[in-house]
Amino acid sequence: MFAGIDVGSLVTKAVVLRDGKVAGYSIISSRTNPRKAGEQALEKAITNANCKREDIKCIVATGYGRSSFSFADKTVTELTCHATGAHYLNTEIRTVIDIGGQDSKVIKLDESGKMSDFAMNDKCAAGTGRFLEVMAQALEVGLDSMGEFSLKSDKPCSLSSICTVFAETEVISLIASGAKKKDIVAGLHMSIARRVGSMAKGLGLQKEIAFTGGVAKNSGVRSAFEEFLSVKFAPISEDPQIIGALGAALVASKF
Amino acid sequence: MAEYTKMWEDIGLDLKRHDTLLEALGKIYGDVYMTQTNRPKGMEYFDFVVSEVHGLRIKELMEHKEKGGKVVGTFCVYVPDEIITAAGGISVGLCGGAQFSIPDAETILPTNLCPLIKSAVGFKLGKICPYFEAADFLAGETTCDGKKKAWEILDNYIPTYIMEVPQKKDAIDRELYLKEIKAFKEKMEKEAGVTITPEVLGEKIKLMNARRKALERLYELRKSSPLPISGKDACLISQIAFYDDPVRFTSKVNELCDELEKRVKNGKGVIEPTAPRILVSGCPMAVPNWKLHHIVETSGATIVCEETCTGTRYFDTPVVDETPTDIDGQLKAIADRYLNIKCSCFTPNDDRIDQIIQFAKDYHADGVIYYTLQFCLTYNVEYEKVKRALDKEGIPLLKIETDYSEEDTGQLKTRIEGFLERIS
Amino acid sequence: MEGEREMWKAQGIDLKRNDEFLEAAGKIYGDVYMKQPNRPKGMGFFDFVMSEVHSIRPKEMIDHREKGGKVVGTFCVYVPDEIIFAANGIGVGLCCGSDFSFIDAEDILPTNLCPLIKSGMGFKKGMLSPYFEACDFIVGETTCDGKKKVWEIFDNYIPTYIMEVPQKKDPKQRELWLKEVELFKEKMEKESGVTITPEVLGEKIKLINARRKALERLYELRKSSPLPISGKDALLVSQIAFYDDPVRFTSKTNELCDELEERVKNGEGVVEPTAPRILVSGCPMVIPNWKLHHIVETSGAIVACEETCTGTRYFDTPIVDETPTDIDGQLKAIADRYLNIKCSCFTPNDDRIDQIIKFARDYRADGVIYYTLQFCLTYNVEYEKVKRALNKEGIPLLRIETDYSEEDTGQLKTRIEGFLERIS
Numbered sequence A: 001m002f003a004g005i006d007v008g009s010l011v012t013k014a015v016v017l018r019d020g021k022v023a024g025y026s027i028i029s030s031r032t033n034p035r036k037a038g039e040q041a042l043e044k045a046i047t048n049a050n051c052k053r054e055d056i057k058c059i060v061a062t063g064y065g066r067s068s069f070s071f072a073d074k075t076v077t078e079l080t081c082h083a084t085g086a087h088y089l090n091t092e093i094r095t096v097i098d099i100g101g102q103d104s105k106v107i108k109l110d111e112s113g114k115m116s117d118f119a120m121n122d123k124c125a126a127g128t129g130r131f132l133e134v135m136a137q138a139l140e141v142g143l144d145s146m147g148e149f150s151l152k153s154d155k156p157c158s159l160s161s162i163c164t165v166f167a168e169t170e171v172i173s174l175i176a177s178g179a180k181k182k183d184i185v186a187g188l189h190m191s192i193a194r195r196v197g198s199m200a201k202g203l204g205l206q207k208e209i210a211f212t213g214g215v216a217k218n219s220g221v222r223s224a225f226e227e228f229l230s231v232k233f234a235p236i237s238e239d240p241q242i243i244g245a246l247g248a249a250l251v252a253s254k255f
Numbered sequence B: 001m002a003e004y005t006k007m008w009e010d011i012g013l014d015l016k017r018h019d020t021l022l023e024a025l026g027k028i029y030g031d032v033y034m035t036q037t038n039r040p041k042g043m044e045y046f047d048f049v050v051s052e053v054h055g056l057r058i059k060e061l062m063e064h065k066e067k068g069g070k071v072v073g074t075f076c077v078y079v080p081d082e083i084i085t086a087a088g089g090i091s092v093g094l095c096g097g098a099q100f101s102i103p104d105a106e107t108i109l110p111t112n113l114c115p116l117i118k119s120a121v122g123f124k125l126g127k128i129c130p131y132f133e134a135a136d137f138l139a140g141e142t143t144c145d146g147k148k149k150a151w152e153i154l155d156n157y158i159p160t161y162i163m164e165v166p167q168k169k170d171a172i173d174r175e176l177y178l179k180e181i182k183a184f185k186e187k188m189e190k191e192a193g194v195t196i197t198p199e200v201l202g203e204k205i206k207l208m209n210a211r212r213k214a215l216e217r218l219y220e221l222r223k224s225s226p227l228p229i230s231g232k233d234a235c236l237i238s239q240i241a242f243y244d245d246p247v248r249f250t251s252k253v254n255e256l257c258d259e260l261e262k263r264v265k266n267g268k269g270v271i272e273p274t275a276p277r278i279l280v281s282g283c284p285m286a287v288p289n290w291k292l293h294h295i296v297e298t299s300g301a302t303i304v305c306e307e308t309c310t311g312t313r314y315f316d317t318p319v320v321d322e323t324p325t326d327i328d329g330q331l332k333a334i335a336d337r338y339l340n341i342k343c344s345c346f347t348p349n350d351d352r353i354d355q356i357i358q359f360a361k362d363y364h365a366d367g368v369i370y371y372t373l374q375f376c377l378t379y380n381v382e383y384e385k386v387k388r389a390l391d392k393e394g395i396p397l398l399k400i401e402t403d404y405s406e407e408d409t410g411q412l413k414t415r416i417e418g419f420l421e422r423i424s
Numbered sequence C: 001m002e003g004e005r006e007m008w009k010a011q012g013i014d015l016k017r018n019d020e021f022l023e024a025a026g027k028i029y030g031d032v033y034m035k036q037p038n039r040p041k042g043m044g045f046f047d048f049v050m051s052e053v054h055s056i057r058p059k060e061m062i063d064h065r066e067k068g069g070k071v072v073g074t075f076c077v078y079v080p081d082e083i084i085f086a087a088n089g090i091g092v093g094l095c096c097g098s099d100f101s102f103i104d105a106e107d108i109l110p111t112n113l114c115p116l117i118k119s120g121m122g123f124k125k126g127m128l129s130p131y132f133e134a135c136d137f138i139v140g141e142t143t144c145d146g147k148k149k150v151w152e153i154f155d156n157y158i159p160t161y162i163m164e165v166p167q168k169k170d171p172k173q174r175e176l177w178l179k180e181v182e183l184f185k186e187k188m189e190k191e192s193g194v195t196i197t198p199e200v201l202g203e204k205i206k207l208i209n210a211r212r213k214a215l216e217r218l219y220e221l222r223k224s225s226p227l228p229i230s231g232k233d234a235l236l237v238s239q240i241a242f243y244d245d246p247v248r249f250t251s252k253t254n255e256l257c258d259e260l261e262e263r264v265k266n267g268e269g270v271v272e273p274t275a276p277r278i279l280v281s282g283c284p285m286v287i288p289n290w291k292l293h294h295i296v297e298t299s300g301a302i303v304a305c306e307e308t309c310t311g312t313r314y315f316d317t318p319i320v321d322e323t324p325t326d327i328d329g330q331l332k333a334i335a336d337r338y339l340n341i342k343c344s345c346f347t348p349n350d351d352r353i354d355q356i357i358k359f360a361r362d363y364r365a366d367g368v369i370y371y372t373l374q375f376c377l378t379y380n381v382e383y384e385k386v387k388r389a390l391n392k393e394g395i396p397l398l399r400i401e402t403d404y405s406e407e408d409t410g411q412l413k414t415r416i417e418g419f420l421e422r423i424s
């Protein structure tokens, strides 16, 4: 059996593979100590997979905190892992858009599933999960329900700010001016889609396209992307947030 | 504007995005301009020009091209219109003033680049601006790092000629610039297939001088109190100078000035004489960038002068000497006049600082707003020197660095209103 | 060094901050350099230079001044050292690579400015560098908007002379540049009271050429596999070239090369020959900016060459022609050699792109990292052209835009490791 640990900047994910299939996984917060989070996530995934630590032959760590997880046999970046994970689920995939807590990434794959090019956001948090979290707080809307909520909007607000700080102010003034929350949320999703979508266009968008990372669970962002890029995302049979960890486990199985 | 759809299609515009742009432009113009009170009647012509900005004037350019004339796009007031027009060409200023096209440009240019450049490149890339599509070629220059290097990339999309503008104003630099002017004349002759004669060149020198004098007359009138015209309206006229037909433009500006002269005589203004008077100094503002003027003039103050390229730097005296009658003499007169422009791309550029102080006095300004576009290094660094000089003179100064987005409007309003409270 | 504190005090250095800086720099140096395995013995000299970085060489400069010589600070590889040394001067590169001094410059410079410039201004204004304080004057140039305008501000703190570097390379620009070189010679003669004879100038041309040849020899050796020296060590040698005594530096670099030649002969390397080889191309990296090299070389790869001003652009062939025996011929040879440098401040600059491709082959690079400092517009815009050319050649390319802070290290590590995964 093999395990992959994705120590993301906000969330740690672990996947355990048995006979090349996902046997168990876990998702926990990394906010405290990234090293501990890695171990805890691994333990939980092992429990969920109904096996023992000794059964795991090889562990690959990925994500922002990959080097702080000391039990790893090897570390690989999440760029390769998201590519590998997505390719495993669907060999037709040529582009992966991964939006996590701190980074947004666009990854290109060749037919064999190897990463062939990528683009990443610069330092600022525009167009990331963190951005949405701050806005959800300002709007007093649950993060999980943002997606459904925004899909009800028929007239998304247009937001000019991409900077988290300015966007927050803008959101607050929109609320004050009586704009509907669902329209504001839809506008926020559109602004993420525009920003990350432009990055994807710059890299050259090739079908099929997968959307991974925690933000992919937000159906509002998904549909904003589909509108902005005029494409449909390829369906993915696993939780999009664990694709990086899945890819790491797959790398472990070949190590 | 349905009557122009075919023309736009023929020149290859992306019609859907172009529609979106025109709609947005119309709305902004309505909000910013048509809500003003007490406007001079002479502004009607300029309102009309804006309403036909992608229509009538483009039609004229296309007709000119059909008759074999050239259309040349320019981006800086150091590129001499005299030479373009003497070769039977029409010059249009193509600086971009809209946020709309910036995402297009960011696919091939760095984000940390002046919005004026990104906006213009984006217009070309996205096929959204009919002026770009009408142009036969562009005449760029080396005045700032961003433009200098962006030309090389733009050249992949439209032929781009580059004039070197030197960086100091010593004798060797004057020589270099004169040579660049001569090379540009040859380039124009080659492109247009004409030989520029001293007669025609002399005529065009007079034509451009007349345009300068009309603008100078307008700005002279803005020295009066109460102010006969809003800063927004004056700014619009300066902006339109870059692409309207020079003969028509000059006569319309003079007509407007006749009206304003009457207003001044009758002591009639657009705003109470107690409103704080602001001198704006810094980077150019290309259509539809009315952001700063709008904030200032909806905060109870008014703008009396722009020490910018869409302002005094465009027409600043001395005009081109009209006495030489041979080509060499004329080209030298042109080079001399242009090299007298005080842009921060030169080092040193202390004349500009003296001029700001002079203008602050002449236009009875209560304060100066130093306006820079984000990532425009030369104007941003020069601020420190301006600040030292203005502090010494006791002239209140506020620095605003911004781009074309609306996201900082609230913050700017706070800063500008704070500044007005401070100086009143 | 004994007596260093007295020396600093006499220079007016801010002792407390100098201590802080030296401590921090020492720590970084230990982490980045002293942990490398398998270093050539010849690096001992360069380690020593670093351990005395604010002491021995500044002392030599002060001694030189006491004997009536001049010390001249420079910021760009277009300023000819030959002329400085021929006028009995010492040239010292003053570009700064640390964000330690930003806080000293922030009140007079815009934030959106290249860190190299901000750092330099900060070191001067905050009295943090014995090199700055040892200088009689500095020589700036007009290579980028940021520097061009900051010289004017520098001049308030230390006399600053500005050389105009043109922006194209046509005959008219070559003429201007030759005149600038001649003017600089006059300036140096005036400052030093020395008349530059053809004999002395010829000698100094040979001196600086010898330094170039030593560096070229070092870089030649980096074409071998396995690599006999780490990229970090080679970078340090290039960095030290800017301020060490040229005679000593040349001989020490040649000694190092003797050792490396042995290594190459024995097939001995600093990393396994399978480690990916990286060509770094872009902006200069000044002490203590080892950020990129450190990340690359702690990620399992190795830097084989720097196409930067702290790399090939510093010594790049052809060297100055040594045949002319009269001043005019010598100055022309100098002007020609320098104008051959391929900096992105020129338009067009396509030779640089050809050279990157050639270097990628010669140094057997598996990939190119295009390195730019934040807000360096010319290199950032030129990226698009480099990208198109390298894509066509099938050479993998990663762009890194960064500053001197550590906050993006994690993200850069992900990008660089991702790039290595992609190319391996």
Ligand SMILES: Nc1ncnc2c1ncn2[C@@H]1O[C@H](COP(=O)(O)OP(=O)(O)OP(=O)(O)O)[C@@H](O)[C@H]1O
Residues within 6 Å of the ligand: A007, A008, A009, A010, A011, A012, A063, A064, A099, A100, A101, A102, A103, A104, A128, A129, A130, A132, A133, A143, A144, A145, A212, A213, A214, A215, A217, A218, A241
């Ligand atoms: N159900 C959900 N609906 C909407 N958003 C969600 C949901 N679950 C998680 N997210 C978002 O996903 C983000 C975390 O995603 P992910 O686990 O991919 O990030 P990460 O790997 O830690 O970050 P990075 O890759 O940037 O280092 C959170 O910021 C959160 O906003």
Ligand code: SF4
Residues within 6 Å of the ligand: B075, B076, B077, B078, B143, B144, B283, B284, B309, B313, B341, B343, B344, B345
């Ligand atoms: S600001 Fe300078 S570079 Fe820009 S248009 Fe004016 S003169 Fe030209």
Ligand code: SF4
Residues within 6 Å of the ligand: B114, B115, B116, B117, B143, B144, B145, B146, B147, B283, B284, B373, B375, B376, B377, B378, B379
């Ligand atoms: S505003 Fe400044 S940066 Fe922008 S184009 Fe003009 S000179 Fe260049």
Ligand code: SF4
Residues within 6 Å of the ligand: C075, C076, C077, C078, C143, C144, C283, C284, C309, C313, C341, C343, C344, C345
């Ligand atoms: S990058 Fe250009 S401007 Fe900077 S030091 Fe090198 S040659 Fe000079």
Ligand code: SF4
Residues within 6 Å of the ligand: C114, C115, C116, C117, C143, C144, C145, C146, C147, C283, C284, C373, C375, C376, C377, C378, C379
């Ligand atoms: S790195 Fe670029 S911006 Fe910085 S000093 Fe050199 S040329 Fe100028």
Ligand SMILES: [Mg+2]
Residues within 6 Å of the ligand: A008, A009, A063, A078, A100, A101, A213, A244
């Ligand atoms: Mg992640």
